Amino acid sequence: MTLNLTFCGADVLVPDAGIVRADLAISNGVVADGPVGRRVDLTGYVVLPGIVDLHGDGFERHLAPRRGAMKQMDEGVLSAEAELAANGITTAVLAQFYSWEGGLRGPDFAAQVFRAIAAVREQVVTDLIPQLRFETHLLDDYAALPARVAEWGVPYVVFNDHLPHDRLAEGRKPPRLTGQALKAGRSPEAHFELLQTLHARTSEVPAALDALCDRLAGLGVRMGSHDDALAGTRQIWRARGVHIAEFPETLEAAEAAKAAGDSVILGSPNVVRGGSHKGNASAVDLIAMGYCDALASDYHYPSPRRAALMLADAGVLDLASAWALISEGPARVLGLEDRGRLEAGRRADLVILDANTRRVAATLSGGRVSHMAGEIAGRFLG
Structure with missing residues (x-):
């Protein structure tokens, strides 16, 4: 199942801007160009291209x-x-x-x-x-x-x-x-x-x-x-x-x-x-x-x-x-x-790192979860 979510509170690797605090939305397997679905608070995490x-x-x-x-x-x-x-x-x-x-x-x-x-x-x-x-x-x-x-x-x-x-x-x-x-x-x-x-x-x-x-x-x-x-x-x-x-x-x-x-x-x-x-x-x-x-x-x-x-x-x-x-x-x-950058229209391939340990907390490929571990699961489940 592909997710329709808007991630907020995380540091995101934005094309041509570097790591910035920004919202990132995914819908139907790709990065969306605006907010969609439920908001997920990812404060304390870093979102990067898969x-x-x-x-x-x-x-x-x-x-x-x-x-x-x-x-x-x-x-x-x-x-x-x-x-x-x-x-x-x-x-x-x-x-x-x-x-x-x-x-x-x-x-x-x-x-x-x-x-x-x-x-x-x-x-x-x-x-x-x-x-x-x-x-x-x-x-x-x-x-x-x-x-x-x-x-x-x-x-x-x-x-x-x-x-x-x-x-x-x-x-x-x-x-x-x-x-x-x-x-x-x-x-x-x-x-x-x-x-x-x-x-x-x-x-x-x-x-x-x-x-x-x-x-x-x-x-x-x-x-x-x-x-x-x-x-x-x-x-x-x-x-x-x-x-x-x-x-x-x-x-x-x-x-x-x-x-x-x-x-x-x-x-x-x-x-x-x-x-x-x-x-x-x-x-x-x-x-x-x-x-x-x-x-x-x-x-x-x-x-x-x-x-x-x-x-x-x-x-x-x-x-x-x-x-x-x-x-x-x-x-x-x-x-x-179609992948490699977190910009609208590209595949929602992303890895979410714990900002402190820099370990992989979650991985999404084509907007689907392939891996998730620890406290971040509660964020996704709301």
Whole structure:
């Protein structure tokens, strides 16, 4: 049920004005241009645009909390949605691997995940968008991939290459090979042989990617590259119509993307941690230099909210600009012009924070409550 209410007494992030004490009305799933319905006193709270998370794989723990997939995949997606909502996320891109790693990252599991997302879409409040993370060396899967992407309703594909090429070129086994093989349901010997076979076909990948990207673009699929390290790499992806740079590893790659008008996505955990856990470029530094269009949860759903608040507290950005990195910015990258700002006519996607603790008190997506906890429930019930 969508709500018809007017919130009063709260501090609201108003477009082009920043945080001000103002009324905010919602009606029929969108922000209204004047008072409607019952008034709800939100004194002591802050109302902000809902978080748009354009890359997160934290849902994996809900789908397979232990080795092997859950029997009830739908229940896992519903559980993941509850965590998303509790962290103020109103639109979530669920990033699912399609990889030689197998197991939870294998093609068969990806198919199950995408079917489960489609099955529960009408049951959830949060807008769930599937993303396919495709490993570039799976050359035998290229021919069928566009049809599978269309069947699964996937609007966003990101390309990864996680093969340990340096070690494979030297004929050495990569670290954690045995554990990885067991998760994939292979013997260590068979897994190593697969990696060597994929690596040996590296020269075939560029031309195959050119053709694949052309086919996906024809389907209207949005495309991104992952972990770019060089300006030249980003230029190659751009020539293929791949205009989103997810988590560039270096200043050089981020700078090249921004200079060409591509979108740069950085990880919120990088901001919260104070640096990359892999030793890559600092997200805070890149943000300060203007090389970031949006922050994503990556592997930790509480991080977008925390990252935006930390950036504002540290004086890197004002709160409106920091919050835009997790709301308006990612919405723009995804082409979702109907959300990301609290202005009349846009979706009533909003997160309400306790002004003292800055924890999420309530989340509304499309004017419907997806999460509510504590004292604020009494305010809504009147």
